[in-house]
Amino acid sequence: MALLAFAAFGFFLHHLSKVRARKRRRDDLLTKYGDEAIVDRIVAAKMWQGMTAEMLRDSWGEPDDIGSDVYKTRTTETWKYGRTGRNRYMNRVIVEGGVVVGHKQR
Incomplete structure (x- = not known):
């Protein structure tokens, strides 16, 4: 007891x-x-367009991977979350200038 x-x-x-x-x-x-x-x-643990990269880190944590594309006038980062295989992720969040501008979910 x-x-x-x-x-x-x-x-x-x-x-x-x-x-x-x-x-x-x-x-x-x-x-x-x-x-x-x-x-x-x-x-x-929500994600929305217009949130800052720091808010995204506070909400979803560190990404599993970050890819970047450099253009003439801007740099776009793709923050990848939820690895499901080799270069496969459940969520990809597009960050430009430190602000979330888009999201792709598979």
Whole structure:
């Protein structure tokens, strides 16, 4: 019986630390961006056109790969997420000038 209570208490402490970490992350993002609507979208792992590259990193994490194309007047990066095979990815996000301008999902 004591072992069961100890296990339940350990589970409770683990759950509590996860809740605190999520709250701390949300508070940090709110301090960083100052807009609850943006923070809600980032915490929900959303992606949208017009978000900055930094917001994308905060939302989806570091990309699995980044490809870039250099043109005369601009550089376009393709951030690749969700590797499914050799040079195959579930999501490709197009970033120009530090801003998300498009998305391809397979």
